[in-house]
Amino acid sequence: MTLHLVKLCVGVDSVEDLQSWLDFQRDVARDEGREFEHSHVTRMVPSRRDEILPGGSLYWVIKGMIQVRSPLIDIRPFTDNGGVKRCALVLDTKLVRTETQPRRPFQGWRYLKAEDAPRDARAVADAPDMPASMRRELAELGLL
Numbered sequence: 001m002t003l004h005l006v007k008l009c010v011g012v013d014s015v016e017d018l019q020s021w022l023d024f025q026r027d028v029a030r031d032e033g034r035e036f037e038h039s040h041v042t043r044m045v046p047s048r049r050d051e052i053l054p055g056g057s058l059y060w061v062i063k064g065m066i067q068v069r070s071p072l073i074d075i076r077p078f079t080d081n082g083g084v085k086r087c088a089l090v091l092d093t094k095l096v097r098t099e100t101q102p103r104r105p106f107q108g109w110r111y112l113k114a115e116d117a118p119r120d121a122r123a124v125a126d127a128p129d130m131p132a133s134m135r136r137e138l139a140e141l142g143l144l
Helices: 015-031 132-140
Strands: 003-008 038-042 057-062 065-079 085-091 096-102 109-113
Touching (some): 003 065, 015 057
Antiparallel strands (some): 003 109, 038 085, 057 065
């Protein structure tokens, strides 16, 4: 069974903010003449890599709720210029909205079992122009 990761998306207020950041990073890469690769660097390397790849995702917690996931493409351990071991979580550039699921704050990332992961959202796909604040309120009421 596939295993996923969950992580706080710090400094982002909505899925739209995250998408805007990705679009900006893609534009910067294009302007610099390099291929864009979406990755998130962490200090810890997931030891259960074989359970995560292929098929796992990084579920993003935005404003206390899992709201979206990024499919994982690769997990690449490396050592930075300062000699510190790190890990690049290489992600698909496509964001997949999920049903919202509350999460308390935590540090780093956590494993997320497939049976505990929120399903991909259907209601949001039916209303793509719904403002993030309305989506959040409906989710808090259990309507999304």
